[in-house]
Amino acid sequence: MATFSVLREVDVAAGPVAGLALEVADLGAADLRACLNAPDILDLARVMPTRLIAPEPLDDIRPDEAVPGWGLKAIGAGAGRWTGAGVRVAVLDTGVSVTHPAFAGVSLSRRDFAGSGNDDAHGHGTHFAGCILGRPVDGRPVGAAPGVTEALIAKVLPDSGPGRSDMLFDGLLWAAVERARVVAFALAFDTPALARALVTEEDLPELLAASVALEAYNANLRLMERLLARLQAAGGPVVVAAAGNDSRRTVSPDFETGVPAPASARGVLSVAALTEVAPGLVTAPFSNTGARIAAPGSGIVSAAPGGGLVALNGTSSAAGLAAGTAALWWEALAGQGADAAMVADHMMRHARGGKSASLDWGAGLVTAPPE
Template sequence: MTDTYTVLWDMSRSNLDEPFRGGLESVTPGGASTARVQRTELTKREVRDLSRAPEVAAVAPVMPTNLIAPVSNDEAGVEAAAEPAPGGVAWGIEAVGAVASQRDGSGVVPAILDTGIDASHPAFTGVTLDQVDFSGSGNGDRQGHGTHCAGTVFGRDVDGTRIGVARGVSHALIGKVLGDDGSGDSDMLFRGIQWAAQSGAQVISMSLGFDFPGLVQRLVQQGFPVDLATSRALEAYRANLRMFDTLMRLLAAQIDFTGGTVVAAASGNESKRKVNPDYEIGVSLPAAADGVLSVGALGRSPNGLVIAPFSNTFPQVAGPGVEVLSAKAGGGLVAFNGTSMATPHAAGIATLWWQDVTASPLPSTSTTVTARMLAACDLSQLALDVDVADRGMGLVQAPAQQLP
């Protein structure tokens, strides 16, 4: 019996098999080009044998993925539809300090791995969009999620309203790793990350999650007993977490050659604090992987910004995630709620920090960008009773001014 697996190859460990080399391994100083992602059908014995190959960094069963769907206004604790802040600026853009910052993301390349993009939307006028479809459903965004996220990262003003954090971005990568119904799988995602990193992405934004319950349900429908289906799904989840950790280590190992990539992911919308304040779910995959910047969601209240009731706990940072106004597929604007909306705020801020660090005497690496970004997080706008476990380092903030 065979199953579908993703194999992560580390080609820097490949033996060249040339005469007189004495078994030395080649090391390719080309960044993420040393990583290769392959989808294949394998038996259990073949998995065991393949995992012993020196070039194989990780093997994991293919798991379903889904966009982290926006939650309803009721679940988010919102009573009325979102409106732009005074002056025609979406409230989140103001909160993260993008309006006051002298940085606009010029010269930095972000990547959005999501449901694609509506490239004809006025929010993306003047931006060169490199689109690759990994889902098999064709380029473009028939779902709307990816367009909304991209609008927050680098969208231009729409009908006089500012929606984008990094409006100076002129080149962006759009990897469609979720189909038109919002679903995909882990192999699509891993191939999307590999492509984005190899294509020069300095920031990757992912507002999606691994569908553990969906995999259990699919196995049960195939005739597996519930306990066996749960065990198989847990094995797959664990293997994919290790795959993610390994891929992130491969990317980090290439920082000296490429500068590296800041990878941000949504913490998830599974918590239900409106039902019970203790109903808190931990950060989910891929946000739970080592080296990934996990992002929780904040909303407004009379006492300051508070954790959104749906936002999963233990993120590293937080961003505006309630009543977020951004680009609507097909034209215009729409407000969504979710950690999916908080993540592009963080990705946009990382884009501004890349520009700031590049113009400074500091090393132009993702490590420097992440360190500066974490150090700049703001607590002053948060309500006093916000738990550190729910907001991490705090609200992401743009560089306040240009360095000399």
């Protein structure tokens, strides 16, 4: 017996998104076979742990030395008339500190899918959301799309950090039903954690536990792609995700690793992190390879839980700036009947520098829409 996420079609008449439901069920072998043959079940996957793509240490960058807004300047956000006005965004993370001045004037609709309350006791979600839509604080710029006035805050990671794949799927479907135009997350399926749990809690041999965990990883990736395909076929959101902080180029130039699922799923715009080294930008040493696009991700100043600002390193910060830029593109293309495919296509085609570092940068440095 194991716990599964089940994607079900419950009401065709309600539409391709509203007619979907995600359920969690404990299934044995016979139940599983019955589900696979049920016409209303679109896909299912064993529930597995997720991990936050946590910020990297600042190393040689002290918070008081970080330059607020350098990443915004690099991508051209704030330089033109586009602010993200009229675009609804969704942040799937650890929640936000709703009283932070960076979110003044923003209507924040919150849902707790992690079971630890709506507030952000962790801090990551507050910083992440600030990178996307934060207003200036004490005259210092914060977010790429400060004109956003509606945000959906799905808490899909508990205060302790580790979550479950069903929390992510629930948050994503909720955001789509609520008509978010941009959805951003910064987490990964945690295959090693599932394998360890199968050994310690279910007494499986290590080889079998590794096999079961890998099967669960693949099934969750397939479910993610099936869900995204349905959402995007119905005019769903641009989905932006952090590419991961698992590379260690400071240890060895060859210590690189790829983008983990679900950021690696088809239909997700995975984002690598760049850092500023005169006379330009280079790949951050922690940033994973194989991302679809890149954005500044070192020493990014954004909202801190409880108030104030903090500088962090990570592809989460880069993904936040890229998600804010996606909101700018939605606004800029609104008169052309914008949809997710159009917005993603413009972001990719207007990215800079990808040919020189395509494995690390993807299409290149994300840029705000021109005037």
